[in-house]
Amino acid sequence: MSDAEWPRTWRRHDLADTYDVIIIGGGVHGLATAYYLAANHGITNVAVLEKSYIGSGGSGRNTAILRSNYLTPEGVRFYDRSVKLYEHLAADLNFNVMFSQRGHMTLAHNDSSLRTMRWRAEVNKRQGVDSDVIGPDEVKDLVPHMDTSPYARYPILGALYHPPGGIVRHDAVVWGYARGADTHGVHIHQKTTVTGIDVDGGKVTGVQTDRGRISAPVVVNCTAGWSTLISDMAGVEMPVQTFPLQAAVTEPVKPFLNTVVVSGTLHVYVSQTDRGELVFGASVDPFASYSIRGSLEFTEGLGGHVLELMPALSKMRLLRQWAGLCDMTPDYSPIMGPTGVDGFYVDVGWGTYGFKAGPVSGEAMAACIADGRPPEIISAFGIDRFTDGRLVGEKGAAAVGH
Template identity: 75%
Template sequence: MRQTSPVIKQRRAAKYSLGGLIRRGFSKESWPRVWREPEFGSHYDVVIIGGGVHGLATAYYLAANHGITNVAVLEKGYLGSGGSGRNTAIVRSNYLTPEGVAFYDRSLTLYNSMARDLNLNVMFSERGHLTLAHTDSALRTMHWRAEVNKLQGINSSVIDPAEVKRLTPSLDVSENVRYPILGALYHPPGGTIRHDAVVWGYARAADAYGVDLHQKTEVLDVLCTGGDGPEGKGPGGRVVGVRTSRGDISAPLVVNCTAGWASTIASMAGVRLPITTHPLQAAVTEPVKVFLPTVVVSGSLHVYVSQTDRGELVFGASVDPMATYQMGGTLEFTEELASHVLELMPGIGRMRLLRQWAGLCDMTPDYSPVMGPTPVEGFHVDVGWGTYGFKAGPVSGEQMAACVANGRVPELIAPFGLERFSRGDLVGEKGAAAVGH
């Protein structure tokens, strides 16, 4: 990709600060628009499909790191309307495989400096992340993760029930329960972040560089030439643009940053993916005074929970077993969730569930994403994010931008190429529990 200029100056966005709040509080002057409503262009150097954290971060880093600003982000709903706004906003890097650890650690680093980099408070709360073990084999897996993490310089260790209790007094660590807590993997740098703020931060910063953010713009087809399949699609061909609900766009590079619809978009280019789409459900309670200081995950009980600054408990579980694009949610999810969370914290039975919702997760066979080029030239994917896409947003954007801009697959995402499936070289994250939060 030709770089339009080595360093593009960011157009001036209003600086967010306490001083600005006070000044505008007195002057009643309003803040400027967070991003433009741009004209619909007919040609872009790069088209990014999906206005979630992955697509917006890719756009931002294309502009910020590579000087590529003639970029469109196409979003069929509103920015952050997919998984970016539906996840439970947990970040961590204590993965099982060295490649996973290196990758997510970079993401955590970017999250740590994000508020400054993007001039928007993303409310990163580094509160510590506990993955509970209720069985010997789970405890062994926690040790495995801890040992791999330590070798990679990640702050991660296995702690005993007494330490679990000290960190999180609301947990029941007694022995005479159905699923006693035998220990936990403790990851102090893990925590929560305000997911919408991450979306808005990247969107605002990308917009300031001149990236066009097109909301309510649905991609209807990916235009290809030279491929084996019908209409020039499929392996051997190359991408020439996209057809959208607002018209055609020509572009030599198209990046599929969707979740839930990754297979649908890829099939428009004639590319088959190792993905099935499942709902991941989450729920939130009415607020109560803050009592839960950490993020608590139990793989065996398929539940994770944290408490927001507003006092709500936010719950999630593992993906629903049935593949579907429907997001209605199920009663069974809330029933299982409640029974499992009451195993961990018997004292919260009178708290009430306020709202449940679901997002779509693209599950791959090895619980790792699919990133980089495809057999269709110019058609890149950043998909298959399962239940861990939000955590990886910043690093995915950074690396996908490098991949697209330089035409080379960066080392950090080399293990996640599509071709690993035809080679049979799967990534080992499957060893970790299916509840990966």
């Protein structure tokens, strides 16, 4: 088959004058919301507006780790639903998203961390999530290259092990949702920048773009990095700060790492792709910025911490590094649902953990828009919690990216 005969994964459309729903942001959250609006609720007159290309933002710049071993009951239930959706997403979309449930291990290097791991394990179990604390010997069995000796600079006292966790191919998830949404009639508009949001009498009436005005009674902000700028266009303030998050990848080697490894103390996580590369990451940079340039300081710190965990990796070569933008809220939980402007919805504030929440966020936001009220699974994440003092504190389980 020649290149000319390959069918398009999603179609090009002329920009219509009006839609029932406009979604700003062509990443996994925006596309999943569009897909579930059409597939679950029959709302197909939907436009997804992306200023660059589909998946060009956080959805294409993350390390694609999935898990549900969070700290709060609200967070655990929410992310567990997402993992469940990911488990059969390939079949639902008829698109191989390459989900590999290889397990997720969070190391404890001191007594305080070990207590937190036991706390998280009990919260997880109460919500029916497979998660338990294991000792150094079990850590060594799962990751033979790990230095679990008592003479390590940061001795490993145990770990929170979460078998359902794993990795997925982020590009495939984006493409699968885009194709699924397109099949149901959703219009996907790339290279379309939103320049303003029209509000009349406290109600959304449409958006302004660099290709003209579009009217719509519902507008959804599904952006990352730029979420505050978009919300400001509608007159909605967001308690969000944007920070860069860097990651790096090595040359491919024979597969040897069969689980995701995270150390909160060292601010590092590592997994191995199906092609054999090691993907590394750390916590967000310590300053608010819109820069996505890599830094030598990050590479040196990351490399040193990885070698403290697995000294045998010292000869591996780092091929490239990159950065993305993370929107951090005060309680490390997202902001989802309606706002004070009628018809303006938000699905923002995802910090370093937005990709793993893509399916459940899309499903829940679609239900919120169709039914006119937030479903129970996201009711704790409303923007009014910041004025009512009902914070959902996830820093203990989300402060390190994955």
